[in-house]
Amino acid sequence: MRLDQLQIGRRCRVTAINFNHAVCQRLANFGLLPGQEVEMSQIAPFGDPIAITFGGQKISLRRREAALVEVELIAV
Amino acid sequence: MTTTIASPPAQQTKQIALIGNPNTGKTSLFNCLTGMRQRVGNYPGVTVEKKLGTVYLAQGPATLIDLPGAYSLAASSLDERVAVDVLSGHLPGMERPDAVVCVVDATNLKRNLFLAMQIAELGIPMVIALNLWDSLEARGQTIDVDELEKRLGVPVVATVARKSTGVSELREAISNAIQQERCIAPMIWPEEVDEAVKEIQIAAKGHTTVALTELEVRRMLFDAGSAVMRRVESQHETVRNAVQIGREKLRKLGLNPMAAEAVLCYKHLEKLLEGIVKQAGEAKGEKSESIDKLMLHRIGGLTIFGVLMYVVFQAVYSWAGPLMDLIDVAKGAVQGVVGGWLEPWPILGSLVTDGIIEGVGAFVIFLPQILILFFFISLLEDTGYMARAAFLMDRLFGWCGLNGKSFVPMLSSYACAIPGILATRTIEDPKARMVTILVAPLMSCSARLPVYVLLIGAFVEPRYGVRIAGLALFAMHLLGLAIAIPAAWLLTKYVVKTKPQPFLLELPPYRVPRMQDVLYRMWQAGKEFIGRAGTIILAITIIVWALLYFPRPVELEAQVTEQFTAQQIAANDGHADLVEAELADPDSALSVELGNKIDSAYTNQSYMARIGKTIQPVFELAGFDWKITVGVVASFPAREVIISTLGVIYSLGGDVDEDSPDLKTTLANAKWPDGPHAGQPIFTLAVAFSIMVFFALCQQCGATVAVIAKELGWRWAMASFVSMTAMAWIGSVLVYQIGTALGF
Amino acid sequence: MTEVTIVAAIVLAAGYYLFRCWRKSSKPQGCGDNKSCGCRRKR
Ligand SMILES: Nc1nc2c(ncn2[C@@H]2O[C@H](COP(=O)(O)OP(=O)(O)O)[C@@H](O)[C@H]2O)c(=O)[nH]1
Ligand SMILES: [Mg+2]
Numbered sequence: 001m002r003l004d005q006l007q008i009g010r011r012c013r014v015t016a017i018n019f020n021h022a023v024c025q026r027l028a029n030f031g032l033l034p035g036q037e038v039e040m041s042q043i044a045p046f047g048d049p050i051a052i053t054f055g056g057q058k059i060s061l062r063r064r065e066a067a068l069v070e071v072e073l074i075a076v
Numbered sequence: 077m078t079t080t081i082a083s084p085p086a087q088q089t090k091q092i093a094l095i096g097n098p099n100t101g102k103t104s105l106f107n108c109l110t111g112m113r114q115r116v117g118n119y120p121g122v123t124v125e126k127k128l129g130t131v132y133l134a135q136g137p138a139t140l141i142d143l144p145g146a147y148s149l150a151a152s153s154l155d156e157r158v159a160v161d162v163l164s165g166h167l168p169g170m171e172r173p174d175a176v177v178c179v180v181d182a183t184n185l186k187r188n189l190f191l192a193m194q195i196a197e198l199g200i201p202m203v204i205a206l207n208l209w210d211s212l213e214a215r216g217q218t219i220d221v222d223e224l225e226k227r228l229g230v231p232v233v234a235t236v237a238r239k240s241t242g243v244s245e246l247r248e249a250i251s252n253a254i255q256q257e258r259c260i261a262p263m264i265w266p267e268e269v270d271e272a273v274k275e276i277q278i279a280a281k282g283h284t285t286v287a288l289t290e291l292e293v294r295r296m297l298f299d300a301g302s303a304v305m306r307r308v309e310s311q312h313e314t315v316r317n318a319v320q321i322g323r324e325k326l327r328k329l330g331l332n333p334m335a336a337e338a339v340l341c342y343k344h345l346e347k348l349l350e351g352i353v354k355q356a357g358e359a360k361g362e363k364s365e366s367i368d369k370l371m372l373h374r375i376g377g378l379t380i381f382g383v384l385m386y387v388v389f390q391a392v393y394s395w396a397g398p399l400m401d402l403i404d405v406a407k408g409a410v411q412g413v414v415g416g417w418l419e420p421w422p423i424l425g426s427l428v429t430d431g432i433i434e435g436v437g438a439f440v441i442f443l444p445q446i447l448i449l450f451f452f453i454s455l456l457e458d459t460g461y462m463a464r465a466a467f468l469m470d471r472l473f474g475w476c477g478l479n480g481k482s483f484v485p486m487l488s489s490y491a492c493a494i495p496g497i498l499a500t501r502t503i504e505d506p507k508a509r510m511v512t513i514l515v516a517p518l519m520s521c522s523a524r525l526p527v528y529v530l531l532i533g534a535f536v537e538p539r540y541g542v543r544i545a546g547l548a549l550f551a552m553h554l555l556g557l558a559i560a561i562p563a564a565w566l567l568t569k570y571v572v573k574t575k576p577q578p579f580l581l582e583l584p585p586y587r588v589p590r591m592q593d594v595l596y597r598m599w600q601a602g603k604e605f606i607g608r609a610g611t612i613i614l615a616i617t618i619i620v621w622a623l624l625y626f627p628r629p630v631e632l633e634a635q636v637t638e639q640f641t642a643q644q645i646a647a648n649d650g651h652a653d654l655v656e657a658e659l660a661d662p663d664s665a666l667s668v669e670l671g672n673k674i675d676s677a678y679t680n681q682s683y684m685a686r687i688g689k690t691i692q693p694v695f696e697l698a699g700f701d702w703k704i705t706v707g708v709v710a711s712f713p714a715r716e717v718i719i720s721t722l723g724v725i726y727s728l729g730g731d732v733d734e735d736s737p738d739l740k741t742t743l744a745n746a747k748w749p750d751g752p753h754a755g756q757p758i759f760t761l762a763v764a765f766s767i768m769v770f771f772a773l774c775q776q777c778g779a780t781v782a783v784i785a786k787e788l789g790w791r792w793a794m795a796s797f798v799s800m801t802a803m804a805w806i807g808s809v810l811v812y813q814i815g816t817a818l819g820f
Numbered sequence: 821m822t823e824v825t826i827v828a829a830i831v832l833a834a835g836y837y838l839f840r841c842w843r844k845s846s847k848p849q850g851c852g853d854n855k856s857c858g859c860r861r862k863r
Contacts, residue, residue, distance in 0.1 A: 019332040023578040025299070028338035029148040030580075031187050041365070042372040046471035049579055051372065056184045058368075058583040060467045062474070065578050421823045427830065612841060618834035622827075713838070778842070 001073065004050065004066035006040040012071035013037050023065045031055045038071065090138040090254055091171055092131065095159055095195065096179035097188050098145025099584050101207040103127075104237035105179055106142040109247065113596065117457040118587050120145060121484055121502035124155040126162060134251035141173065144501075147187075149194040150299040154501040154509070163198055164292075175201040175253045177246070182212040182219060182234070185353065186345050192228075193341050196260035197291040201253045202230045205246055209234045211585070216357035224352050229261045238590065263344050265294075268329050269336070272297060272322030279318035297322050298337040364460075364585040371461070377468050388452045389553060390546035393529065396444035403444075404738055407437035423625070430727040431621030436609050438723030438739050439716055442526035446605045447598050449522055453491050454597040458589035462487060463581055470579055476561050477568030479579035482512040486560070489519035490553070491601070493780045497787060507574035511567045513787055514796055515560040517780050520553045520772055522601070523716045527771045528552045530719060534740040535764040555772050559803070608716070617720045620710055623684035624728050636677045640670050676749075679729040698770065698805065699763040699812040701748065703729070708770065715776035762815025766808040774804035 006012055014036045017024050032038070032054060041058060042051040051060040094102045098120030107113055110129030115122055127142040143162055144155035151157040158167070165172030176195060180188040192204065206212075206219060225232040231249040235242035265273075273293045280288050288296075296319055323333040331339060371377055411433050418425035456462055466483040473479055481503055489496030496516045503509040520528075528549055537545040568574045644655045644666065658666045679685060688702035688709075695705050703725045707718040719739075726742045746758045775781060775797045785793035 017335065019334040022334075023580065025150065025334045025338070026147070026152065026580055028335045029150070029187075029190060030582075031190070031338075031342060033335070033339055033342055042368060042467075043374060044372070044467055044471060045374050045378045048474070049467060049470050051368070051467060051583055053365075055186060057187065058364075058585075060463075060470075060579070060581050060583055062470070062479075062579045064576075065580070423827050424823050427827055612838070615834040615837045615841075618831055619838070622831045713842075 001071055002067050003038065003040075003052070003069040003071050004063040006071070006073075008040055008043055011037060011039045011074045013074055014069055015072050016070040018068040021065070021068055023061075024068055027059075027061070027065070027069070030057065030059055032059075032069070037074065090133070090135065090175070091141060091173040092138055092250060092254075093141040093143055093162055093173040093176045094179060095143050095163065095176055095191070096145060096207075097147055097181060097184075097191060098582065100145065100179045100181040100188065101235075101237040102145065102179045103142055105177070105205060105207060105235065105243070105246070106140060108237055108240045108243045110140055114142060115597075116593065117462070118460040118584050118589075119457060119462040119484060120582055120584070121155065121499055122457075124158075124498050124501040126158055126167075131247065131250070133247060133254070135254065138174075138250075138254075146191065148191060149295065152504040154503075158501075163195060163200065173200060175203065175250060177203050177205055177250060179205045179207050182206040182208050183215060183217075185219070185349055186342065189228075189345055189349070190338070190341055192260060193263055193345070196262045197294070199259055201257045202260055203246065203249045203253045204228065204230055204232045205242075206232060206234045207237050209241070210236045210239070216355060218354050218356040220352050220354065224349075227348055227352075230258050263341060265340065266329065268325045269294070269297070269340075272325050276315065276318040276322055280315045294337070297326075298333060362585075367586050368464070368583070371464055372467060381465060381468055385553075386547070386550050388449075389550040390543075391452070392445050392448045392525070393532070393546040393549045394542055395448055396442075396529075399444035400441050403437075403441050407433065407441070411437075426625060426728070427618070427621055431617055431625075431724055432614065434727040435617030435620070435720030435724045436614055439526065439613050439719045440606070440609050442529060442719070443602060443605055445525050445529055446522055447602050449525060450491065450598045450601040451594060454594045455589055456487070458587065458593060460584045460586045463583050466581060467583060472561065473564070474576070474579075476565035477574050477576060478508055478511060478564050479577045481577075481579060481581055482508065482564075485512055486516055486519050486557070489516040489521060492521050492523070493517045493519065493777065494783050497780070497783050500787075503577075505574060505577050507568075507572045508577045510572050510788060510792070511564050511574065513784060514567060514792070515564050517775055517777070517784075517796065517800065518556040518560040518563065518773065520556045521777075523714070523777065524552075524771050526716055526719050528768055530740060530743075531759075531764040531768055534743045535759060535761050538744070539761070552768055552772055555769065559773060559807075608714070612714055613716060613720050616710060616713065616717050617724060620684065620706075620717075620721050621724050621728070623687070624679055624682045624724060626683060627681070628678065629681075632677055632681070633674050636674050637670060640673055676729055679725070680749075684725075695805075695808075697813065698766045698808040699760070699816070700767070701758050703746075704758075704763075704767060708767075711771075711776050713776075713778045715771055715774070718771070760816070761820040762812050762818075765815060765820075766812035769811045770804045770808035772804075773800060773807050775800035 001012070003012070003014075014032060014034050016034060017028070017032070019025065019028070036054055038052050038054040040050065041053045044050065044060075047063075049060050049062045050066060051058055052066075053059075094106055096102050099118065099122075101116075103114050103116045103123050106127070106129060107116070109131045112127075112129045114127050114129075121144075123142060123144045125144070129140045129142070130137050131140040132138075141162060143159040146156040146159045149160050149163075151160040161167040162170055163173065163176065178188075178192045178195060180192065192202070195202065204224075206221065206224075212219065219234070221232050221234055231253060233242055233246045233249050235246055237243075273290055276293045276296065277288060277290070280293075296315075326333045326336050371380060373380075411429050414433065415425060415429045418428055456465075462484060465487060466481065469483045470479055473483055482500070484502070485496045485499040487496075488499050493516050496519065497513050500509045500512045500516070503512060532545050532548050532552075536548045641655060641659065645652045648655055655666070658664045659670065661667060684706055685702060688706040691709060692700065692702045692705045695708065700708065703722070706725065707721040710721045711717040722743070723739050726739065726746070743759050744757070748754050748756055748758055781793050781797055784796055
């Protein structure tokens with residue numbers, strides 16, 4: 001499953017990131033690394049961008065970039 | 077001229093840099109430490125240039141440098157680059173700082189210390205300020221400061237910049253840091269990394285002017301588009317190969333080179349921070365999160381955004397009334413008194429009352445609107461809603477090639493395009509930045525506000541009421557944005573050609589704005605506004621007055637009087653004695669009418685009228701008469717000038733009726749003296765909107781043109797000027813022609 | 821006569837001020853980001 005496919009309020013854990021894109025290095029600097037837990041917080045009115053919460057911070061990014069992050073759902 | 081003696085190396089004054097992630101309170105701390113008042117705001121990208129101040133330490137005064145925030149030393153935008161360059165000593169004219177204060181958001185230790193670990197490698201003595209300590213406590217958490225200090229090996233001070241808590245401890249810690257030179261224990265890298273670094277260093281030997289430090293080499297190894305790489309890469313194949321080999325080594329370790337640094341560093345920090353953050357009290361639910369649930373709701377979010385903006389402009393429009401009346405009364409009183417004193421000197425009297433007081437006064441009347449507007453702007457910036465607005469609007473910008481990050485500078489441009497243009501330095505892609513700079517002046521800055529309020533007050537409100545008037549003001553402010561989006565699309569597609577930009581923006585927690593910050597911002601804006609009234613507006617007003625007053629041929633008065641008297645006698649069946657008797661009384665209706673005729677005759681043959689009438693055909697299609705034309709042309713250096721110019725024109729021109737207490741009513745009563753529309757009002761609704769559209773779209777601000785020239789070069793500045801002027805002309809012609817055809 | 825001189829002096833001073841502003845704005849020094857910029861005396 002990819003990060004952009006998550007529904008609002010669902011939590012997941014990052015399994016892999018496609019680091020061949022420069023954006024992902026910046027995401028990594030924010031601490032978005034394999035093993036990190038992430039929650040989908042908001043989806044903007046037109047469905048893009050999205051806001052995710054992890055490690056006590058809220059970051060917004062576009063779906064295109066979120067699609068580079070593979071995740072697995074955490075059972076609630 | 078004597079040559080100045082080269083100053084001795086700056087050893088006496090120590091340099092201390094403030095660095096940290098964006099929005100951690102660096103500028104707030106800077107203000108606490110230096111007693112200065114640089115602007116703070118609750119969104120990333122408020123500080124985009126380095127700012128210097130003086131801090132008094134135990135050793136004496138030292139220079140404190142406030143830097144733009146950065147998330148990592150792999151700087152991707154211009155403002156981050158400034159921070160990195162200052163720290164590494166690569167900024168021309170700046171020494172490497174003697175110590176850094178790393179400002180850390182106590183609620184997000186790990187990410188903030190990631191940057192601290194990178195800086196540690198520079199080997200500069202460091203102090204860590206754990207700022208936003210109050211937010212940490214509000215979450216029911218605490219940090220073991222002593223333990224953290226022990227593990228990091230540098231002084232750690234808890235601070236609350238907003239309340240100036242911990243500032244003296246911080247000052248003390250800085251003093252000590254300079255003496256003791258304590259640095260964070262740098263990370264221990266896996267052997268493979270160290271090996272790769274050595275190999276690259278060897279490969280680069282002789283190829284660079286200065287041998288590369290380990291740190292610089294690591295940046296080359298880890299960063300895709302490293303600034304260090306750019307300094308050496310182009311010339312040297314060998315270096316590039318060595319970097320490739322090094323990256324291979326990392327891959328064999330199972331690490332992607334692009335992520336290696338983050339992975340290793342976060343692992344290191346994980347261990348370092350174990351047990352440091354403690355849950356002391358009850359964990360409270362995140363307030364920000366529940367506010368966001370509403371503010372960023374998929375349907376509700378946009379509605380709230382729209383309603384908020386509408387309320388802002390409605391308030392700007394309707395709250396100011398009483399204050400404006402007060403200023404107007406004061407203006408009238410001053411005019412009366414000063415006019416009395418200057419009675420014996422008619423020319424000087426006219427300069428002061430019709431020129432200076434009338435012109436500058438017409439402008440100053442709009443001070444209340446400016447204050448109200450800045451009140452709201454400052455709320456918007458300090459609460460943290462700014463970044464949310466960017467989030468909501470991103471999609472609207474996405475299709476034109478820009479992203480929500482461009483929206484932050486564009487929103488700032490509603491106050492003034494210049495800080496807006498400077499704020500574009502947070503945009504990573506140079507081309508996207510260029511497009512944003514070019515469209516930012518289309519946002520309706522506060523200087524346009526008086527023009528809108530004047531014309532809407534004169535022509536929309538009397539007909540349609542306050543509510544519609546507020547809506548019209550809102551619409552005028554939206555117009556620039558509505559034009560900017562397709563303009564950006566054209567630019568990105570055909571002129572500058574940018575790829576779609578990624579959009580990464582931190583949404584900071586909501587904070588309650590500090591009243592003193594809000595008031596200070598309003599005070600600053602008010603001071604600036606009055607300052608302009610007393611300088612550039614005053615100067616242009618004086619010139620406009622002179623051009624309208626001169627030449628003054630004496631015979632003109634006699635001529636007009638003779639003509640007028642003859643006309644009146646004819647109209648009164650030849651009773652010359654009656655007419656003359658009435659004219660002898662200076663207060664009679666006839667005398668007043670004659671006086672107005674004389675004034676009008678003089679104005680109509682003034683230099684300004686001649687210039688205006690020459691240029692007027694250009695604006696014929698937009699419905700402007702020569703007076704509006706003059707106002708528009710005089711406004712090219714600064715758009716607010718139109719207000720003072722119209723004030724002077726109508727005050728000198730003798731068109732002021734008895735029942736025209738202010739400029740608004742005077743405009744509403746102005747009529748064409750001759751030509752095809754003789755006798756009809758000059759200002760129809762179509763003309764009023766034609767003027768407003770012209771001002772909305774035109775680049776009438778010398779200072780903005782100069783700043784664009786500084787950021788992008790004179791060619792782009794001229795291009796921006798010419799295209800915006802053309803757009804303004806076309807827009808106003810369309811509005812006038814269509815409006816007139818529809819009967820407005 | 822003196823009145824005309826005074827008025828002329830004021831107008832010339834205004835003209836000179838604008839000229840200086842124009843000269844200065846054509847080579848801007850950068851502005852503080854808490855100020856909308858314009859024609860201003862050196863701080
Ligand atoms: N609650 C709280 N807010 C703070 C503190 N320090 C700064 N702020 C707020 O945080 C925001 C960012 O501050 P600023 O100094 O502009 O941060 P910079 O981007 O690092 O320069 C502003 O809204 C400040 O009022 C603090 O210690 N506690
Ligand atoms: Mg700042």
